């Protein structure tokens with residue numbers, strides 16, 4: 001353990017060839033320790049307490065084995081809000097905000113019931129609730145440990161119109177009971193080459209049989225659970241729009257539409273029952 005902050009700045013610089021954002025991320029981390037902006041910017045001398053030095057040692061040991069910064073800091077930003085995250089849940093991705101924007105743009109009436117399946121950290125359901133607290137929002141996950149994280153975030157944001165349920169997708173929902181089904185399900189194939197870059201995130205949040213099994217299962221359950229005219233929206237991989245649209249078509253959904261993300265890639269598809 002070293003108690004001089006300058007040592008950690010030099011350590012970060014020495015690791016920059018393999019970890020190009022390490023100095024930037026270290027500075028971000030230091031802000032969370034409430035080290036002053038002036039010291040961080042100037043990389044000035046600063047005597048660390050034993051506790052701060054221990055936290056910095058943990059930062060480096062985690063960072064250098066590839067642990068994402070959000071997990072190290074137990075914090076992720078989504079729709080401008082802070083969410084608690086740890087390795088039990090997927091780190092929210094910026095493109096997922098588009099689903100929330102789409103939902104907020106719908107004219108749903110007060111008594112509408114929406115169900116977000118595969119809620120993970122709860123970021124989608126909670127962000128909707130923060131803008132539309134009159135809606136009845138169900139949020140489910142098969143993983144009880146993911147739901148524990150989602151409950152932490154519900155408490156953090158006081159969004160008690162979100163009701164959590166442990167369920168295999170929509171297995172718990174009744175016939176014609178829902179106005180809207182939302183999901184950003186796992187959509188990578190188990191042998192996808194990107195998996196090795198994501199080895200700190202829960203596999204269950206990432207992969208599904210053939211890359212499309214979750215869409216199939218959710219679409220098949222939702223056609224039963226949605227009210228007539230009710231809507232479904234999926235986030236999917238940029239090359240999966242046609243496959244997802246075909247699944248929806250085969251189950252009889254109408255008005256199937258795909259939209260692009262910030263990078264101009266096909267990212268989400270919605271439809272009506």
Ligand SMILES: C[S@@+](CC[C@H](N)C(=O)[O-])C[C@H]1O[C@@H](n2cnc3c(N)ncnc32)[C@H](O)[C@@H]1O
Nearest residue numbers: 092118119120141142143168169184185186205
């Ligand atoms: C891609 S993550 C999405 C998390 C969060 N909604 C987000 O957008 O950041 C998919 C989630 O689906 C959950 N999941 C996987 N299989 C499931 C199943 N059969 N039923 C319900 N949830 C499931 C995972 O545990 C994970 O939390």
